[in-house]
Amino acid sequence: MILKGEFVPGERLAEIPLAERLGASRTPVRLALGSLEHEGLIEPSPGGGYQMRRFTLREISDAIRVRGLVEGFAARLLAEEGATRPLLRALHDCLSAGDKAVYKARMDLDDYAAYVEMNDTFHRLIMDGCGNAALKRSMESLMGQPFAAPSAMLPMQSSMEEGHQWMQQAHRQHHALVQAIERGQGARAQALGEEHVEIARMNLDYASERPELAANLMPGLKLVGVHPGK
Amino acid sequence: MILKGEFVPGERLAEIPLAERLGASRTPVRLALGSLEHEGLIEPSPGGGYQMRRFTLREISDAIRVRGLVEGFAARLLAEEGATRPLLRALHDCLSAGDKAVYKARMDLDDYAAYVEMNDTFHRLIMDGCGNAALKRSMESLMGQPFAAPSAMLPMQSSMEEGHQWMQQAHRQHHALVQAIERGQGARAQALGEEHVEIARMNLDYASERPELAANLMPGLKLVGVHPGK
Amino acid sequence: MILKGEFVPGERLAEIPLAERLGASRTPVRLALGSLEHEGLIEPSPGGGYQMRRFTLREISDAIRVRGLVEGFAARLLAEEGATRPLLRALHDCLSAGDKAVYKARMDLDDYAAYVEMNDTFHRLIMDGCGNAALKRSMESLMGQPFAAPSAMLPMQSSMEEGHQWMQQAHRQHHALVQAIERGQGARAQALGEEHVEIARMNLDYASERPELAANLMPGLKLVGVHPGK
Amino acid sequence: MILKGEFVPGERLAEIPLAERLGASRTPVRLALGSLEHEGLIEPSPGGGYQMRRFTLREISDAIRVRGLVEGFAARLLAEEGATRPLLRALHDCLSAGDKAVYKARMDLDDYAAYVEMNDTFHRLIMDGCGNAALKRSMESLMGQPFAAPSAMLPMQSSMEEGHQWMQQAHRQHHALVQAIERGQGARAQALGEEHVEIARMNLDYASERPELAANLMPGLKLVGVHPGK
Structure with missing residues (x-):
């Protein structure tokens, strides 16, 4: 609510x-x-x-960055300790579903919905897959904050002229993340998790500069104060 | 309680x-x-x-590792964005207080108490100093878990024959962490924060192998189940 | 020769x-x-x-990876120690030149040549800008090896159906790298430098699977043995 | 000569x-x-x-830092790709030899010589063990530079009052490095390799401030100019 x-x-x-x-x-x-x-x-x-509460842009942006840190660490743990076969299969299913949705000349609303669903599943698989309970609890408490969830900053993208390209870029990072997990490249997995949220942070900046547009697409944005933190 | x-x-x-x-x-x-x-x-x-609840060793060890990640990130942010002069001064005061407590032939109980107090202050300064509110909230919820707090695994050390040496080692890492913050070395600060908790994780393993000794020194250890998670 | x-x-x-x-x-x-x-x-x-000598794919791929490590470290040093204004200006000029070349519906040969020139300049600026002479010397000796240079694996891309997209992706990483340098984000700069060469390594794999095509476009590829190292 | x-x-x-x-x-x-x-x-x-040539302190210090980067990457590759059993056995032999040399109340000249030999072997094993030929070549060319070799900055330590403690600290890092390799912790291995050389860089600073002492112990130090680079 x-x-x-x-x-x-x-x-x-x-x-x-x-x-x-x-x-x-x-x-x-x-x-x-x-x-x-x-x-x-x-x-x-x-x-x-x-x-x-009134949220500053800075608070939201910071929460997204912590999400990147936490997801990156979950992926790093999977790379270091190894992922089970069923998990890898499920991650590859996500990659295929995403490929179908974003690698086409034009995305329609169904493609968009398919991507969001895949994206939520992908990020949940990585958090659930890592064996660290304290890390999962940190993630859950982050997810309660506005706009910190993996797909929270996506809606904006569909209205950007370059939105489609950013989703392709984000999905390429999904591919790289799975490759890093499979190859045991923990440092790379951590860095990809952190870099992945930079797209969300950029979209947040984009939305905050177009308040009328953003308010229609994301009613929750009203929570963000008019005087953004530096 | x-x-x-x-x-x-x-x-x-x-x-x-x-x-x-x-x-x-x-x-x-x-x-x-x-x-x-x-x-x-x-x-x-x-x-x-x-x-x-009964806690497995694995759960506690995992929570400590997440603390290292979170503290490392706080230190990284300070290195990247710069620390204020008063903060640096306060951190150097901690370094001096720690030097006095651990660099001597033999630590007595007062030295030990001084080190614990300094250690709590040092870690609090870094978390408070970083401007990321979501990160601080993650840290607070970690601190509520048994044995995850910075000084939680210290008591054991005083009873280990090599306890004194480990405190010297940990304090050298404090020095390196401050140097990394001052020199803008974010990657190094992150890594030092993560490496720092490896001492606590090692002490936890040590304590779990000597349950009678540990139970006297740390009553809370009763929460840890006898069948440690793998 | x-x-x-x-x-x-x-x-x-x-x-x-x-x-x-x-x-x-x-x-x-x-x-x-x-x-x-x-x-x-x-x-x-x-x-x-x-x-x-006959080079295995593995040797070339490994040399490219070391280049990523070295360039990433140069960028990390710039992020940590700060880049001069003229250097930042020159890097931004590269970003603009690259934007013009790759963000269009179709790249022609002139765009391609402009991108290659910009790419060489960009990578040279970062190596020259970092103050570490030993690092520069390591880079020079890597550049003498076949296919390790920054633009060595680009020619293949123009002939790939997705070549244009990969150049856009690589150029987005250039943008992120400059942002990381400007914001003092050393860990991110290091990781971006390493991730950047993954595109070159992928192109190398692509070329090695299409030897006839590759031989026409890159005569030097004859140096690569037919029995690739694992 | x-x-x-x-x-x-x-x-x-x-x-x-x-x-x-x-x-x-x-x-x-x-x-x-x-x-x-x-x-x-x-x-x-x-x-x-x-x-x-006349070397500035800065040049030497920079070369040592690049060595840390290169050795850290070699250790990271071993952590990611796995080390062979014979290699792990040889590394553990080094750890034992080092334990015997440094964990005693007082080190004599034989202990010192044993540590230097172990140290050279340890670092060589890691470089030889990683499968990346280009990385090995980078290391070889670094080793040709004055004071960049793993044991180059050790001689100074025996004359420092705290020299013994620093060797214990360095050897604890050897232990952590082997643990990181065995556990597949690539990010940690990379960071430990980089942190390890900070001791050498600190010793270099120490030596440069006591030129008369240093000149006796390390004749090669004459190559270092009197006007250190910043």
Whole structure:
């Protein structure tokens, strides 16, 4: 609900009205609010209760960068410790699905949807595949933050004239990442994971410079403050 | 309380008895339990309520490794983006305090305490100094896990015959880390942060092979299951 | 002469006939042969004198990989120690020249020539810009080996159906490399330098599987043995 | 002869007197001089012939850093592609020999000699073990430069009060390097190779600040100019 843009930054969130709106009792609402505060999505309101936080561009960009670090490390662990055959097969299925979606003269909406689905699967496979539970927990808490998820910054791309090319570029990085895992190249896998999110960070910058366009495509962007952090 | 070893793995934690024991009402206890579950310290009990989780060595070792990744990245950001003068001064104060504590023929308990305090300050300065809020949040959630904190695996060292030498080694890495930050050597800072925790991981292995010794020095170690993960 | 493919692997190179063919005296020819042996291009012949060495694919691919390491390190040093304004300006001129050559619907031969010239300049600027003389010397000795030079594996690309796309991809890496240098991101610069040569290594594999095509476009490829190293 | 310090920077080296002094004919002397010029050890003299080059501290320090890069890459390749059993056995023999030499209350001259021999073997095993011929050639040409060889900066350490401790530190890095190779941790192996030479670079700085002491222990140091590069 929050990530769908139904609230604007600074809007008060109080237990009772929220519980009524959701048709729930107060206790689960209170627990949910506590958890959202922990994840940094809402903050205590001066007038009591909570209010929506305003995110600076810098905060979002930083969270995306940490995602790159964490995903890169997961891929590095797979390269170092070896990936199972079923995992490699599933990753190659993703590569094929992505090839079909992006290597054509023109992508339509179905191709776009297929790419997003493949992209989510690909990134989930790598996180689930690495055996490090603490790393997975870090990833989960990052995913709760706005725009940090792997496909969060994709919608913008379809509206960019060069969007198609960037998706091809991103998908080439998927290929390189799988190759690095298969060849045991851990340093390369780490670096590719980090470089991969630079496309998302660039798209974020692009969106922030075209607020009207962005607001239509990504309602959640309203959470981003007008005064971007440096 | 949990990290102090007052509960053993598998022990049931129910709201009402806990609230009585702590002299608190049920709601804050319930919120605290929800939060502990989120951090992976307790798990739902088959008989209702929660129970203490049993940690494998592998889980703890993995969490320490993620800490190295996160601290290394914080140091890398400082190297790349530059550290402020007051921060560098504070880091050098830590280096001096550590030099005094470890570069002597024999460390006594005061030296040991001084080193632990310096060590906590040093690692906190680097995390606080890097401007990335998402990275700090990842670090905070790691710190909630048993034995992942910077000084968590130190106590064992004082009882090892080579403990003193390992603290000297760790402190040399502190020196190298500050040098890397000052010289803008980001790749080196990242690698030093990751290598630094290898000492903690080695101490964990050491402790796990001497359970009687370890249990006296670190009551929290009872949380670690007898059947270590591979 | 050698790199132009005028000799085939195993062909004998003797001082006197070579001196006559080149219209030179024997001493400089002997010095040149000694130097070529040092660089690994020729080897002592069982029948006296020297003979052309046969290169395996693996050797060439390995030399290209070392070039990536060395160029990546040069870029890392620039990121860590800072690049001068004139150097950054010259790098940005390269980026613009490359943009003009590759971001169009169809590249013609002039675009291709412009890209090759820009590419050579770009890589030379980075090596010359880094202050490490020993690194430059390593680069020079690598450049003497067949196909290790930055533009050596480009000719093949224009004949590949996807050649144009690969040049766009390579040029995007040029952009990222300059950004990494400007932002002080040394680890990223190192990794980009290493990833950049993966395109050349892929082209080499491509060429080796189409020997007839490759021989026309790159006479020097005759030096590569028919039995590729694993 | 040159590295033994028999010539001072700026001293002229002419073919005929050198040939007489060595009891050799002029041609091999000329070839040797050409090769030394290529390696950067001598330079053309304004008065004809060659003269000894003067090395700045910066040049030597840079060459050592490139050695760290090259050795780190060799170790990374071994970690990524796997080391053979005999190689691992030989590396472990080195670790044991080093343990015996440095982990004692006081090192005597025999321990010192044993460490130097082990150190040379260890570094040679890693370079020879990696399958990349171009990388080996880069290493060989680095080894021709003054003070770049693995044990070149060790002699100084025995005269430092903390020399013994630094050798222990360096040997702990040998242990970590072998562990990284065995565990497939390529990124770690690369970083350890680079960090390893920081001890040599530090010793070089130490020696340069105590010229009288250094000149006795390392005659070759005369090649280093009095005006160190920045």
